[in-house]
Amino acid sequence: MMTVNPNQPNLKLLLVDDDLDTRQMVTILLKTAGLEILTVGTGSEALALLGIERMDIILLDIMLPDVDGLNLLETIRRISDIPIVMLTAVSHAEIMQQAYILGADDYIVKPFTREKLLDRIYRLANKTTAPVQTLVPSWTRHYWLDADNHILVHNGTAIDLSDVETLVMLRLMASAFQAVSELDLYKSSWGNEPVSLPTRLERVENAIQGIQLKLEDDPAQPKIVISAPEGYVFTPESG
Template identity: 35%
Template structure:
């Protein structure tokens, strides 16, 4: 059951929206202001946040910026304001959608469902799983079991590209074109250096994959069958 964080200092809104989202199968986590919302975010695995703009302590714009800085989840802003300048401020803060009060709870539900579908599709496309190894192209992280690695950019891009095309052989020139670009003026042997570094990082860490040298051709990432 996906958890929705609902942040509003209006108890009527909290109760009304909670009823409709709960009936649709979501687990609603309530917070009455921004500070409490940040606590809930630390405690719970939140899939989406619905945030009121006008709140004490931390307003919705500021809270949205904090969510954007710390988490990767969609945000819907609720506000009584409908001026274009207010919407501009909301989108500048990083909100994914904007709903003006008063609103129909069903409309909010439709927007929640649409955003969750969109994020799910993005997650599917951005996450590569090789056994217990997870390569996340959005966060640029590689997780091997409980260990998280942050690789230098070119190493990450090379690993992600090979993993996305596992069991295919690429020449050094192919890899230079895909990772470094057509205007790269360095030696194609830079690929060898990056492959060597990746092997040093992962050979003793996981058996989920290995980067094989195909003599006279280039490299291929092979996965454990």
């Protein structure tokens, strides 16, 4: 049965992947969601198709037989601002960082679920086509959290976070410019584990310090994740 999201625009996607099984699987996933998809197995085929077909989003693998996917990304970026999602088994932080620097809009590591792929596609489509008043905050161009892979991308630099640091950042970023209490951060990151209040506060403080060490230019004088009387605040425009 076809499951179509009626609130999404008609989208035409190009998948560039040399693996036939992946092309067939993604084709089925997207077509059952009511999306149009074309697939090719090489970079040269992708460039040829882009010369004659209008695409809304490109799904791009890194390991292609005739060209490195990152080189293809760079080539496409020179001629087009079409949204590009890297869809690859390569999960190294350095490669992910390079992809964002070269202009990738998103990065999904294989294997992935149907829900995750569609969510990323729809979010990117909405971000691209939404009217001005509903655009995402400008700071999201400089900070992006890949919670699945525990990586915070800041101005194109991939920062590895621990599991707990990822959950803390996720909560802080959801309330940017607003103070989040230590107990709120603890509950969203550790759940309702029965430990003493001092232990909860210590765990949160350690996680915050770990984030500051990795994110701040001067962890001793943080400007991005800062303390406040009510807890901690994520202030992205200071970064």
